[in-house]
Amino acid sequence: MSGNTIESPKHRPVQHVTACLGDQIRDGDFQPGQRLPSIRQLSKDMGVSPNTITAALGILESQRLIKRDQRRGVFVHQPSQRRRKKAIALLTPKAEYFSTSDDWSSHVTLSMFQYLNSKKIQPMVLNCQNQGPDWDLVKALIIEHREQLGGVIFCWANVEDQPLHDFIQEYEIPIVQIGMPHRQSRYNFVAVDYFGAGRKAASHVLDRLPGPFMTISEKCSHDFPRRQLIAGFQDRLLEERPGCLEFVSLDNDAGKLPPLQMGREFMTQYLAQHSTPPRCVFGIGDLTAIGAMQVCLEKGFKVPEDVCFIGSTGLNASQVCSPTLAHLRQPMDELGHAAVDLMLDIYDQEELWLPGRVLPVQWGDGQSVS
Numbered sequence: 001m002s003g004n005t006i007e008s009p010k011h012r013p014v015q016h017v018t019a020c021l022g023d024q025i026r027d028g029d030f031q032p033g034q035r036l037p038s039i040r041q042l043s044k045d046m047g048v049s050p051n052t053i054t055a056a057l058g059i060l061e062s063q064r065l066i067k068r069d070q071r072r073g074v075f076v077h078q079p080s081q082r083r084r085k086k087a088i089a090l091l092t093p094k095a096e097y098f099s100t101s102d103d104w105s106s107h108v109t110l111s112m113f114q115y116l117n118s119k120k121i122q123p124m125v126l127n128c129q130n131q132g133p134d135w136d137l138v139k140a141l142i143i144e145h146r147e148q149l150g151g152v153i154f155c156w157a158n159v160e161d162q163p164l165h166d167f168i169q170e171y172e173i174p175i176v177q178i179g180m181p182h183r184q185s186r187y188n189f190v191a192v193d194y195f196g197a198g199r200k201a202a203s204h205v206l207d208r209l210p211g212p213f214m215t216i217s218e219k220c221s222h223d224f225p226r227r228q229l230i231a232g233f234q235d236r237l238l239e240e241r242p243g244c245l246e247f248v249s250l251d252n253d254a255g256k257l258p259p260l261q262m263g264r265e266f267m268t269q270y271l272a273q274h275s276t277p278p279r280c281v282f283g284i285g286d287l288t289a290i291g292a293m294q295v296c297l298e299k300g301f302k303v304p305e306d307v308c309f310i311g312s313t314g315l316n317a318s319q320v321c322s323p324t325l326a327h328l329r330q331p332m333d334e335l336g337h338a339a340v341d342l343m344l345d346i347y348d349q350e351e352l353w354l355p356g357r358v359l360p361v362q363w364g365d366g367q368s369v370s
Contacts, residue, residue, distance in 0.1 A: 017048055017056040025065050025076055032078035036066065039074075064349060079348040083150035083174075087124035088116055088343060091138065092155035103259075103287075104313050104332065105155045108178060111336030112153060119340065124148065135159050139167060146173060151343045154178060161185060168353075174346045176339050180356065182224050188346075189356040190338040194225045197328045197361040198232020201282055201310050204326070204363060206237065208370060209279045209308060211244025213237055216266045216292060217284035226284050229312055233282050263291020271299060277307040280369075286311035286318045286327055293325070293368060304370040314364055323367030331359050 021042075024030055036042070039057070043050045057074060060066045068074050090112055092105050109125075116123040126141060138159075142152055151174040160182060168175055168188075180191040205213070215230045237244070257265065263283060271277060277296050283289025289311040296307050303309065303323055311318050314329030338357050346354055 014052055014055045014059070017046060017052055018059045020046065021056060021060060022063070022065055025060075030076045032076050034076050035072070036074040036076065079350065083347045084121060084344075086150035087122040087148055088340070089124045089126045089142070089145065089149050089152045090155060091126045091142075091152055103315065104285075104330070107315070107332040108336045109155055111333040112340055115337050115340050119344070121150075121340075126152075135163060142173060143171065146171060149173060151175065151346065153339050153343060161187075164188075165353075172352065174343060174352055176343050176346075178335055178339050179225055180358075185356060187353040187356055188342070190335055190342060190359065191225070191356065192330050192335070192359050192361050194228035195232040195235070197312065197330075198229040198234070198282075199236040200232075200361065200363060201229075201312070201328055202233045202236035205280050205308060205310070205369060206240055211237075211241055211280070212278045213241075213244055213280045213282070214270075214278040215282045215284065216263065216288060229284055230282075259285050259287035260291040263288040263293075264295050265291075267292035267295040271295065277301055280308045280310070282310045282312070284312050286313045286315045286325060289327075289368075290317060290321050290325060293321075293323075303368055308370060309368040314362075318364065318366060326366035326369035327364045329362045329364040331361065334359055 030036060037045065039050050039053045042053045046053070057066060057068065061068055064077050066074055067077050090109055092109060113123045113125075124145070126145065142149070154175065154177040156177075156179060159177065161184065164175060164177075167173075175188060177189040178191070180189050180194070202213075213233075215233055217226055217230060266288070267277065267281075281289065281292055283292060289309045293303055293307075293309045297303060301307055309325060311325045311327035312330070314327050314332070318325035318327045338359060342354060342357060346352065
């Protein structure tokens with residue numbers, strides 16, 4: 001009823017019937033797998049024509065709330081359990097996931113492993129150390145184990161959307177990436193707000209320190225996140241201090257040097273050309289920042305009086321080094337859990353593609369920033 005106009009029940013719009021049936025399904029009046037009343041019975045119960053019911057059922061089917069079987073009738077959609085009975089593969093280029101090494105991927109992988117066990121889903125570790133980031137070789141590794149897999153979670157993100165899309169469509173194996181491959185990525189990833197994180201780091205030192213500021217970074221497979229951290233840091237500083245930023249990047253020679261040694265190499269090269277360190281160093285990775293800090297301390301510079309350091313991960317090492325490292329605390333456990341949850345949503349909604357999820361970062365205080 002609207003105003004003084006009375007609408008006949010037989011002329012209720014399809015949208016109204018769709019909404020009523022949809023609410024009943026969502027509220028549990030009809031359970032997953034339950035057969036709905038016949039079209040004739042629904043027509044009688046709701047006081048509308050059979051054609052209206054048929055049209056409404058078509059919409060509900062497109063929304064994956066029901067499934068129609070020409071011989072058996074109409075049933076409330078029940079997510080398939082087929083994939084949940086298979087393993088979810090955790091793919092990373094690291095040789096050993098659960099070693100004592102304090103690194104980002106070990107934390108995230110362990111959180112996924114534990115979370116999958118709590119969900120009673122079998123995790124499978126696929127080691128692609130020898131394959132590295134070569135997509136063709138990684139693809140072959142997944143195909144080799146495809147019969148055992150319900151889905152795959154990448155602990156590194158360097159496969160662009162199109163080849164990944166083509167592979168998922170062809171083999172119908174859901175893949176979720178931890179990390180955002182590039183700016184245009186929209187689906188099947190979980191990541192942190194890398195650009196916002198870089199700005200957050202700069203905001204914590206902008207009003208305290210006169211500069212110059214320096215970012216140090218190695219080249220790595222997580223190229224997009226690395227560049228976004230640096231860009232966010234620089235963007236915030238350039239708003240206020242356009243003349244005090246210095247950027248140094250050193251090629252890590254395909255990862256042959258570990259991050260701690262890379263940080264030492266960065267700062268050693270810098271101090272060979274300058275008499276004093278920059279006033280603040282933002283290291284992409286905690287261990288890179290710690291390595292650079294060690295060199296400054298060995299050269300007799302005081303931290304934070306002479307130079308401040310910021311890390312970008314929040315590893316255990318940031319709190320056990322001396323002085324402790326101020327850092328961006330990436331939500332490593334939450335990233336692992338979010339990747340698993342996204343994969344299970346893909347299962348339950350029976351979709352191969354769902355929108356990505358971006359998590360915020362927190363600031364972690366440390367003695368390395370005054």
